[in-house]
Amino acid sequence: CSAAVAVDRRLANADARLNSIAERVAERPRAALDTPAVAGAVERPAQGYEDVIAKIRRGVGVEDLVRDCGLTRDEAVLLTRLHGGRSRL
Template identity: 35%
Template sequence: MNNPVMVALIIEGITIVVMLVVLFWLVRTQLRLKRDYQVLNDIVHGNSNDIAGLCSAALTVDSRIATVDSRIAVTDGQIDDLAAKIAEVEQNDQSSHPYSGDIRKVRSGASVNELMKNSGLSHDEAALLIRLHGSKTPP
C-alpha cells in the first residue's frame, strides 16, 4: 500500500515539475512576445508619423503647384495679349510707313540708283534712307 501511494506521489511530483517548467517557459515566451509587440508598436507608430508628415508635405507641394499653375496660366494669357499687340503694331507700322518698302530694299542692299529708279525717290531721299537704314559697315 505504501508502494502505490508512493508511485502516485512520484507521478504527481513529476507532473508538478513538468507543469512548472512549462509554466516558466510560457511566462518567458509571453514576456518575449510582449517585448516584440512593443517594438512593433513603436515601429508602426513611427511609420504613422512619417506618413502623416509625407501627406502634409504632399498637400503643401500640391498647393504650390496649383499656385504656379495659375501663375503660368495668367502669364500665358499676358503673352498672348502681348503677341497680339505686337502683331497689331507691326501691321500698323508697315502699312502706315510710306517708306517701309524702300527701307526693306535698303536693308537688302539696294543702291541709291536702284532706289531712284524703282521707287521714284530723289537722290537726297535715297541717300538718306541708305544712311539711316543701310548696313553699318565702316567706310
C-alpha cells in the first residue's frame, strides 16, 4: 500500500507541475509562441526541402547548402547522405 501511496503522490505532484506549466504557456502572448525557438533559426516550409534535394542531386556540396539554404551542417550532411551520389531504384 505504501508504494501505491508514493506513486499517487508523485502523480499528483507531476499533475500540479503540468497544470502550472500549461497556465504559463496560456498566459504568453501569441507572438512569443510564433517566433523560432533558436536565435537565428531559419523557418522553411516542409516542401522547402524539395529544392535542397534537387540541388544535392545536381552535386551541390554540404558547405554550399549551409550557406545558401540556411541549413545546419548536420541537416546538410544528412540530406546529402540520403539523396546524393546514388542512383535511385
